[in-house]
Amino acid sequence: MSQSTVDKYFWLSFEMIKSNVMTAMEYRTSFLIQVVGMIVNDVGLILIWVIFFQKFPAINGWSFSDSAMLFAITTSSFGILMTLCRGAYSISETITKGGLDYFLALPKNVLWHITVSKSDSSAIGDFFFGLGMFFLTTNPDLQHFFMYIGYTVLASTIMFGFILVTQSLTFWLGNFQEASEQIFHLLVGFTLYPQSVFHGAMKIFMLTLVPGFFVATVPVEIIKNFDPVLFFLMVGYAMGIVTLGISLFHLGLRRYESGNLLGSQI
Amino acid sequence: MNTKSLKLKAQLNIAKYLEVAKISYSNVSTYFSNVFVKSVTVVVRIWIFTQLYSVTYIVSGVSSVGGLTVPMAIWTLTLVQSFQTASRPGVMRVIDEEVKSGNIAYSLGKPYSYILFHYFNHMGKIVPNLFWNLLISGFATLFLVGSVMPKFEGVIFGVILLFFGYTLDFLITFSLGLLAFWVEDTSAFVWLYSKGQMVLGGLVLPIALFPNYLQKIVEFLPFSQFFYSAAQTIVSFDLAKTFFFIEVQLTWIVVFIFITKFLFLKGGKNVSINGG
Numbered sequence: 001m002s003q004s005t006v007d008k009y010f011w012l013s014f015e016m017i018k019s020n021v022m023t024a025m026e027y028r029t030s031f032l033i034q035v036v037g038m039i040v041n042d043v044g045l046i047l048i049w050v051i052f053f054q055k056f057p058a059i060n061g062w063s064f065s066d067s068a069m070l071f072a073i074t075t076s077s078f079g080i081l082m083t084l085c086r087g088a089y090s091i092s093e094t095i096t097k098g099g100l101d102y103f104l105a106l107p108k109n110v111l112w113h114i115t116v117s118k119s120d121s122s123a124i125g126d127f128f129f130g131l132g133m134f135f136l137t138t139n140p141d142l143q144h145f146f147m148y149i150g151y152t153v154l155a156s157t158i159m160f161g162f163i164l165v166t167q168s169l170t171f172w173l174g175n176f177q178e179a180s181e182q183i184f185h186l187l188v189g190f191t192l193y194p195q196s197v198f199h200g201a202m203k204i205f206m207l208t209l210v211p212g213f214f215v216a217t218v219p220v221e222i223i224k225n226f227d228p229v230l231f232f233l234m235v236g237y238a239m240g241i242v243t244l245g246i247s248l249f250h251l252g253l254r255r256y257e258s259g260n261l262l263g264s265q266i
Numbered sequence: 267m268n269t270k271s272l273k274l275k276a277q278l279n280i281a282k283y284l285e286v287a288k289i290s291y292s293n294v295s296t297y298f299s300n301v302f303v304k305s306v307t308v309v310v311r312i313w314i315f316t317q318l319y320s321v322t323y324i325v326s327g328v329s330s331v332g333g334l335t336v337p338m339a340i341w342t343l344t345l346v347q348s349f350q351t352a353s354r355p356g357v358m359r360v361i362d363e364e365v366k367s368g369n370i371a372y373s374l375g376k377p378y379s380y381i382l383f384h385y386f387n388h389m390g391k392i393v394p395n396l397f398w399n400l401l402i403s404g405f406a407t408l409f410l411v412g413s414v415m416p417k418f419e420g421v422i423f424g425v426i427l428l429f430f431g432y433t434l435d436f437l438i439t440f441s442l443g444l445l446a447f448w449v450e451d452t453s454a455f456v457w458l459y460s461k462g463q464m465v466l467g468g469l470v471l472p473i474a475l476f477p478n479y480l481q482k483i484v485e486f487l488p489f490s491q492f493f494y495s496a497a498q499t500i501v502s503f504d505l506a507k508t509f510f511f512i513e514v515q516l517t518w519i520v521v522f523i524f525i526t527k528f529l530f531l532k533g534g535k536n537v538s539i540n541g542g
Contacts, residue, residue, distance in 0.1 A: 033449070045465075048465050056322050058325075186311075189314070192470070202313060202314070
């Protein structure tokens with residue numbers, strides 16, 4: 001891909017996402033309810049661990065402050081992902097409902113177009129909740145702040161790759177929409193729990209099938225104590241899973257036959 | 267017989283609602299991969315809970331907390347998770363879409379009660395999901411923590427509590443969906459409702475492990491009455507507690523029948539059909 005093509009896609013993405021967010025902001029009250037609602041929703045999640053750590057103050061060296069850091073990274077990465085690439089989460093629905101034909105008829109890359117076609121405005125609330133958690137629970141010096149941003153971006157890249165893999169399975173499995181959403185929620189689910197309790201086969205599961213280890217365990221570990229091996233492992237995994245996701249999508253696209261859906265896309 | 271009583275008679279004809287439930291059951295069963303993956307996700311969550319609570323109990327040096335041993339806690343969570351996952355996605359999204367798209371205008375003209383139609387449709391969807399969830403996650407839990415011996419009365423009362431729990435969950439989600447008549451997007455209510463369930467409904471942390479003061483408050487709220495009360499009754503049966511759960515459930519059901527009916531009648535006035 002030439003430099004000018006990369007530039008073109010970058011600015012197009014920027015314009016698409018801006019337009020998605022501006023459209024959502026047009027309904028001001030709804031937009032605010034969504035963003036604030038999501039922040040309250042995330043506060044609800046952390047409440048579980050406030051109650052839990054009241055009963056059991058530390059589990060294998062993992063305390064409430066570790067859970068707070070975990071939430072800071074994962075909610076922010078989820079926020080970035082869903083604000084910028086919400087469309088990828090709808091690939092399965094788009095295929096099942098015959099909506100893919102619309103994207104196939106357009107001149108730009110199909111996967112790119114689906115990915116940036118939607119933005120979840122409520123995810124902005126997730127991002128700000130994560131940022132707030134970071135400032136509330138750690139020593140927010142510049143070095144830690146950049147580390148936090150970097151790991152957040154890396155974790156959202158891994159989540160994006162994982163979404164591409166699971167959503168693309170629809171090309172082979174038919175109606176896989178609910179299932180692919182459940183699998184993604186499973187990954188998000190891993191980010192809820194104290195990471196120090198996982199052991200044995202579960203650790204292998206988190207390293208392979210559902211990459212909870214890379215989006216939850218590693219970022220918290222290396223923000224506490226930097227480990228170059230874990231860092232490069234995370235970067236390598238992010239590149240690998242995105243490549244796998246893109247390849248699976250294009251492989252599946254070759255099998256795709258039109259949904260023959262009649263309708264209008266405005 | 268006047269037109270009004272004929273319409274009412276047609277609306278209360280139970281046979282057609284059972285047909286609705288049957289069709290909805292078949293729709294869900296057709297896509298087995300969806301049902302299967304849902305059950306597998308429950309298994310993974312149970313696996314996580316097993317690790318979480320086994321390690322927590324060991325490092326805390328206790329064998330039982332709030333009357334729950336590790337196997338009891340895991341079985342309670344298995345049941346709560348199976349019950350809850352079987353009912354998702356809830357009816358809220360469906361109602362919200364019908365209101366926003368305007369399709370509700372056509373549905374209201376059909377010879378059935380709109381609320382009863384969705385109730386039976388929802389219940390029909392739950393059955394296959396619940397069957398596979400319980401079967402697959404039940405085997406997984408048996409493998410992970412062994413068995414706990416439920417009492418026969420506990421299972422019978424558990425089923426009754428579950429039925430009321432699903433009804434209560436339906437009424438609340440239906441009411442929240444109807445809010446689409448007044449607000450542009452109801453998704454924020456969906457999250458808050460699901461988080462309420464997650465935190466106060468014993469989906470991750472059994473309510474028996476809550477501090478005592480919180481436990482007492484939570485047991486009066488509807489969140490704990492959807493699925494947790496049924497699960498607790500099956501795992502550790504206590505007759506007095508069961509009757510208390512039924513009382514709380516029925517009170518909330520009556521309250522939400524009124525709220526649903528009120529919102530439906532008030533929102534329905536906003537519906538108008540334009541020809542063309």
